[in-house]
Amino acid sequence: MEQFDSPPPPGPFAPRLSSGSQTAPFRPGAYFYVAFFGGAIALGVVALMNLGRLSKVTNLPQKTYAVLALTAAAAVAFLLVAPEDLMATTRNVRLGLRMIAVAGSIALYRFHKGPALGALKSDGEYTSMWKAIGWIIAASIAQGLLVAPFVLART
Amino acid sequence: MDPHLLLASQALDRGNGARALSHLDSVTDFSDPEVFRLRAAALISSDRFAEAEDSARRGLELAPGNRLLQMELARSLSNQDKNAEAERVLITALNQAPENLPLLTQYAWLLAHSGDAVGAHAVMDRIPGDVLNGHPSTLALQGYVALIEGRQRSARQFLNQGMAMDPESVSTRMLLALENSLDDKPRSSADNMLAAAMLDPEMAGEYGREARYIQHPLLAPARLIGRIGPAKLWLAFIVVIYLGPQVWPGIPLGPILVAYFALVIYSWTVPWLLRRWMIFRGQL
Known part of the structure; x- marks a missing residue:
């Protein structure tokens, strides 16, 4: 993550590339499925894991953090201010949170698809999202535990 | 100049690395560093990157600081995914000739291919605007950087500009195919790949096969x-x-x-x- 979006200083050229092998990024198109099945926290975990694997593009980390913050804020606002009759069934709560997470995944897809393409290795393959399945499951359980008190308090 | 070198150079200009290598096999005088440069270029063109690296290094032993050999060495290294090593070679050359346009362009491509769009931009800033916007290859570079930055509209503009200047540019065709695939336009992507395959006989098989995969009925x-x-x-x-x-x-x-x-x-x-x-x- 060092020198993520800082241009080199003028004057003599200095090395910017590290010799360590880097992992190919996850396919940003798969964010949608992570958001749909795993929820907003899983989306955040995967997007942050991917951020270090993407091309170095000006303001990309800031845009990513902003989208994740907005998604989290929208999810909390939904849990706090959604009408009582909507919160009456957990199905509606799950649907509402999914809609918010999917909206976040669409924004992240738009910001990450170019930088992910630029970070592909010579074989042109993305890293399979299945490799993050443990993190996705853990994050979706965490989301369930965080949401449960809100739902119990309002039903 | 050895006539075999001339013939090898002409074969390389036509993109025929195998033919260039067969001409170079007839060369008997190995005191000229150009032999090793042409051999490195021909080997790169034939996807024999480790041998190309060896040839470029042998040439540099004869002519240390030869820019063209340094560029071939960097190309052979980056094709083996040794990008940090390639960067060291280019930086050594650039710190001796900071305004050398081919070196600057190659370094910007290396950074862009390594996923460092910020670095590529900074190097492109050192290239005069008329050069940057006046050649299909530098327009392709700008198009690629815009693409990995997620600025697809700008990328398309640069690539279309490059295509208008040189309709037979294989690299621009391939970048357009990449841009189409990013935009979920598989048919346009396959069309551009097939056009690239027709323009570049050495890569025809690879591009054609990829286009067939994209268009597979399944x-x-x-x-x-x-x-x-x-x-x-x-x-x-x-x-x-x-x-x-x-x-x-x-x-x-x-x-x-x-x-x-x-x-x-x-x-x-x-x-x-x-x-x-x-x-x-x-x-x-």
Whole structure:
């Protein structure tokens, strides 16, 4: 993550590339499925894991953090201010949170698809999202535990 | 100049690395560093990158600081994914000739291919604007950097400008194919790849095979998801599931549910399996 979006200083050229092998990024198109099945926290975990694997593009980390913050804020606002009759069934709560997470995944897809393409290795393959399945499951359980008190308090 | 070197150089200009190598086999005087440069270039053109690296290094032993040999060495290294080593070679050359345009362009490409769009921009800032906007190769560079920065509209403009200047540019065609694929336009992507295959006989097989994979009939359902967009399809599915029974009480929700999830699972698994199957069969 060092020198993520800082241009080199003028004057003599200095090395910017590290010799360590880097992992190919996850396919940003798969964010949608992570958001749909795993929820907003899983989306955040995967997007942050991917951020270090993407091309170095000006303001990309800031845009990513902003989208994740907005998604989290929208999810909390939904849990706090959604009408009582909507919160009456957990199905509606799950649907509402999914809609918010999917909206976040669409924004992240738009910001990450170019930088992910630029970070592909010579074989042109993305890293399979299945490799993050443990993190996705853990994050979706965490989301369930965080949401449960809100739902119990309002039903 | 040895006539074999001239013939090798002409073969390379036509993009025929194998022919250039056969001419170079007849060379007997190895005191000229140009022999090693042409050999390195021909080997790169034939995808024999380790041998190209060796040839460039041997040339540099004869002529240390030769810019053209340094560039071939950097090309052979980056083609072996040794980008940090390639960068060291280019930086050594650039710190001796900071305004050398081919070196600057090659370094900007190296950074862009390594995923460092910020660095590539900084190097491009050192290239005069008229050069940057006046050549198909530098327009392709700007197009690629814009593409990996997520500025697709700018990328398309640069690439179309480059295509207008040189309609036979293979690299611009391939970048347009990449841009199309990013935009979920598989047909345009395949068309550009096939055009590139026709323009570059050495790469015809590879580009043609990739185009065939993209257009494979088994990928039609996956292309449907790509064309509509997974998010839009899901939103439509949610609308149908939740509002369908109110608007149309007899709506068959079960089959719709099964069809949607079957399509999603198909789009996850079949492209991956098909690519591996085609590689296994030697078709890709």
